[in-house]
Amino acid sequence: MRLLLTGSSGWLGRFLAPRLRAVGWEVVGLDVAPGPDTQIVGSVADRALVDRAFAAHAPEAVVHAGALHKPDIARYPAQAFIDVNVSGTQNLLEAAVAAGATRFVLTSTTSLMISDAIRRGAGGRAAWLDESFGPLAPRNIYGATKLAAEQLCRLAHAEHGLPVVVLRTGRFFPEEDDTPDGLSGPNRKANEFLNRRLTVEDAAEAHVLALAKAPELGFDTFLVSAPPPFAPDEAEALARDAAAVVARHFPEAPQLYARAGWRLPGAIDRVYDPARAAARLGFRCRTDFAAVLRALASGAALPFVHDPLYVSPKEPAAR
DSSP states (O other): OEEEEETTTSHHHHHHHHHHHHTTOEEEEEESSOOTTOSEESOTTOHHHHHHHHHHHOOSEEEEOOOOOGGGGGTSOHHHHIIIIIIHHHHHHHHHHHHTOSEEEEEEEGGGGOOHHHHHTTTSSOEEEOTTOOSOOOSSHHHHHHHHHHHHHHHHHHHHOOOEEEEEEOBOOOSOOOOOSSOOHHHHHHHHTTTTBOOHHHHHHHHHHHHHHHHHHSEEEEEEOOOOSOOGGGHHHHHHHHHHHHHHHOTTHHHHHHHHTOOOOSOOOEEEOOHHIIIIIOOOOSOOHHHHHHHHHHTOOOSSOOOTTOOOTTSGGGO
16 A cells, blocks of 8 residues: 655654554655655645656555644745645645545644634633634634645545545644743643643554544544643633642642743643544544653653754755
């Protein structure tokens, strides 16, 4: 079984390619940057290159993990996002349909669910977000183009019967965030396992399961993030005093955080609920906030990657 993996040189791709091979897929990687799992160097926005890739390798499946992301907003114009995230997705969908591919998985993002109002914490309660949440009002070009890519996938299934699974993944990037909250990178990432983060290994595993399930699902969208310890009726308390809510669920957390020199979140503005992925896809993240606390308690390595020096391989600074 042969598969075309876009974004094969990126952060997810370097974990996903070997995992796909381990379950029996022959992986053909396509990326704008060279890499050990990339056989085709070029952009999905280049329709001729996409057509050549399908003609030369005849993939039965596509995992479309390549994209411009939120950090790229500072480096690339809006048109580049449209070319890669929208036109590139359509190029792959059309080629997959023409080739008779049996499944297609799109790596999307929970970011497209976050409006300016949610980010500001409007309403005095944490937004409880699952696949039914809407209407969607992405706050930037990244979210807008990923939402458009999702809709193109839905149309490809409706019009041509291509089985497609869309994965709206939470955060799994290794580099520093640009949030000016005074927290260290590891502290911030640890906090995000409460409501919006997963490991890159878990993200890769979700793609493997989505690929296996796509033919029986037809078309579906799943939010993928570490399971939160909270319930919807705690939404107001999370916006008001998240640290107290966390301490109720994890009485050991304040002491462990104090020992590490960390701070629990003062407020949480959104909670991603991945229950549907567990029920229909059979996927649950292996790493959650409890795993972070166990590592702090035992002195073991943190169960996630933090690399403040990470630069996407597509950028000149990474080469």
